[in-house]
Amino acid sequence: MVAMLIGLFFELGRPEVILASVLVLFLFTGIITPEEATVGFSNEGMLTIALLFIIAGSIQKSGIVDRTFLRLLKGSYSPKKRLAKLLFPISMISAFVNNTPIVIASTPMVKKWCMENGVSPSKFLIPLSYATILGGTITLIGTSTNLVVHGLLVENGYAGFSFFQLSAIGIPITLLGLLYLVLFSHHLLPGRRISNLSEPVLKEYTGEALITAQFPYINLTVKEAQLRSLKGLFLVSILRNEHAIAPVSGNTILKEGDRLVFSGDISTITDIQRMKGLELQESTGSSFPDHHRLVEGIVTHHSSHLFKKVKDTNFRSQHQAAVIAVHRHNQRLQTKIGDIVLKPGDVLLMVAGEQFDKKNDFYAITPIDYKLVTKRQIRMGWLSIGWLGMMIALVTFNVLSMLTAMAVTTLLLFLTKLVTPGEARDLIQWNVLLMIACSFGIGAALLNSGVATSMADSLITITQPFGLFATLLSLYVITNVFTEMMTNSAAAVFMFPVAMEVARTLEVELMPLAITVAIAASASFITPIGYQTNLIVYGAGGYRFHDFLKIGFPLTIIVMVTTLVLVRFHLMA
Structure with missing residues (x-):
């Protein structure tokens, strides 16, 4: 496990190759059975993420998201009002649409608008990424991390998250996080003159x-x-x-x-x-x-x-x-x-x-020749949003399970020809799915080998004299450190077995601990490598590594404290 973490941190290979290699090693040495090694490939959370790629892609290709950003950027405002006008709607959109395509679509538009209005793009792109991350914590489908933890809960016999269960935490941290970004990001982020942007x-x-x-x-x-x-x-x-x-x-x-x-x-x-x-x-x-x-x-x-x-x-x-x-x-x-x-x-x-x-393999973030979107594509995009809204309603009112609702929505996209099978194949990020699927088997190895129990016992022994809040704090911090070092989904799978052992030992409900792990794994603000959207704006905004640390560390503290207070005194009351 240490070798795996080192390989992920220093980027010694592609993440899915590293995780798959470790999984095969655990299988070969008998630490996990073939059934445990392959359980992630049929996990509800992983399959739901695959279908979500298709649904989000159908909305993205319609151009509706692009048009929304263009409308948000119109008008002349003060820097703070301008940022607020952009970030709040974006965070709401990312609660229902995968945040990666949102950032891909918006990055070139924000850069172009900044150039035309004499504003430095470096003042906008990191807040843009952070707003989508925060918004993704509001719903079950807002980020793949939530779906991964949901799948782990179901896999271990628990009910899993409801569609809006995470909103009790996600909405407060999103509002506080956006308020912080609007008020302070202009002062904390580097500002470079437009004349220097081509240097x-x-x-x-x-x-x-x-x-x-x-x-x-x-x-x-x-x-x-x-x-x-x-x-x-x-x-x-x-x-x-x-x-x-x-x-x-x-x-x-x-x-x-x-x-x-x-x-x-x-x-x-x-x-x-x-x-x-x-x-x-x-x-x-x-x-x-x-x-x-x-x-x-x-x-x-x-x-x-x-x-x-x-x-x-x-x-x-x-x-x-x-x-x-x-x-x-x-x-x-x-x-x-x-x-x-x-x-x-x-x-x-x-x-x-x-x-x-x-x-x-890569994101096309600045096509030189921008393609115009036809009226038919826009109508089809609204129809995709309609199917998505129907899916959300069915899940919210417990008519269908998340996986079933996603499958029905995807089938409707195929039947109405909003997405072709070839497009669906290209929209699915297969490498991400492989990495997530392998992570489940690695999580089983942590349980079988006793590593998860040992980590949980050590965590409890150190923090128990200081109370349950200290235990929650340690669980959050460790998860958050892992998500800054490697991918968010891998960090969630790595820490979920530890959360299970902590809940069992302390005889408390697992759900609040699972929510803590899900939020901590998503809250990647300190480095550009922990989350895909940070990586996208890293090069596009001409940032340096310490720019993320400077603005991201206070945001990490805000999100952590808010999450722990709400979990401890609301969910665990």
């Missing part, structure tokens, strides 16, 4: 250009070719016969066949294509796709391309796209594009063809 320090892509025979400065120096004075570009290195010349001197002689590695913003790198004798290179070295367009995408922490060289990812056949530049959190990459090893959060500048397919 390399904020959006520093690494691109590669080939010197051909038509280049007029062959056998002349870098200085004479004026390659050191390009606006917004920095010549990082020259690759010649598999050898790198770095740093580059102004007196370096340029040769035909040299590959120039540049760092700079999108517009300047793409302008290289217009310079005579310089050809912008893609990772495979072949020509760009026909009828191409530029797309900016961010690599997710569950992408199949992680920890592979760009040239080994087979981008063209998988996505009909070519990678021409890479941006990594304010780092200046000094190698050719094809040799860059991709990591979570890397932003890729791609030339995409007409059949561009993003799959689940």
Whole structure:
């Protein structure tokens, strides 16, 4: 388990591969049975999450969410009123729609609006992510973490959460959290001038250009070719016969066949294509796709391309796209594009063809050519929202179980052709489901091996002299630390068996402890790696790691104290 945590924290591999490997190890050593190893693949919570991906995707593709954001951003207000107008509706939307597509849709719009109105996007994007996280705690379907804990409760013979059961905690922490963000985020977050937003320090892509025979400065120096004075570009290195010349001197002689590695913003790198004798290179070295367009995408922490060289990812056949530049959190990459090893959060500048397919490997957050949404798509989107509302009503009034209601809603989407089977396959994040399913078997190993009991006993022994509140506090803090180190769902599954043992030993109800674990696992505010939405805005807003700590730590304290007080004196009264 320690090795698993280290692997997740230091990103030694894709999370689902690490978890699956640990699961197989536990199965091989007999710590868990084959039935326990595979129980997560039929768990109600995991299956519900799969169906939720399809339902949320049908609403997302209609463009209704995009239009809503455009309306929210209209008008001229003070910074605090402007933020309040944006965050409160977003948090309510994220209570019913998966927060990841909300942030994906809103990020480019917020950035563009900020640029047009002379406001720094860094003042808005972290609050945007946090608002969706807070809103997701209000309902059962607001976040996958709630559904995972619900599935664990059902798996162990408990009733599980009702649709609005978490609202008693979720609504207060959302209101207090949003109030904090509106009042203080403007002072705590960095503000960068609009004129600086295109400087390399904020959006520093690494691109590669080939010197051909038509280049007029062959056998002349870098200085004479004026390659050191390009606006917004920095010549990082020259690759010649598999050898790198770095740093580059102004007196370096340029040769035909040299590959120039540049760092700079999108517009300047793409302008290289217009310079005579310089050809912008893609990772495979072949020509760009026909009828191409530029797309900016961010690599997710569950992408199949992680920890592979760009040239080994087979981008063209998988996505009909070519990678021409890479941006990594304010780092200046000094190698050719094809040799860059991709990591979570890397932003890729791609030339995409007409059949561009993003799959689940990265998020297209800034398409250069924005597609207009038809009236038919909007009508279909409202119909999807209608089916979702019907599903919520059926679950709320206990007519159907959550899984059954989700399955019926998905079937209606298929029958009304709002979603095709092919679209459903692409909307489901299979890597996320694999990771969650494996987590259930790992949770069983914690129980079978006695680790969960040992952790629970240690937690109780240390905190019992200080009362039940101290025990709740310790359970929350440990869960929250784990969710900042790894994914939120994995942290919930890891800590749920401990919560069960604490409830059994202290002879208290499990439900309040399960709610504590669910909220603590979702409340990832201190680091950008614990939650997908934080990872999305991390690169898009040009943030640094400490920006999340500065604004996220007070929010973490607010959410923690509010949750524990309500759980202790309301739910456990």
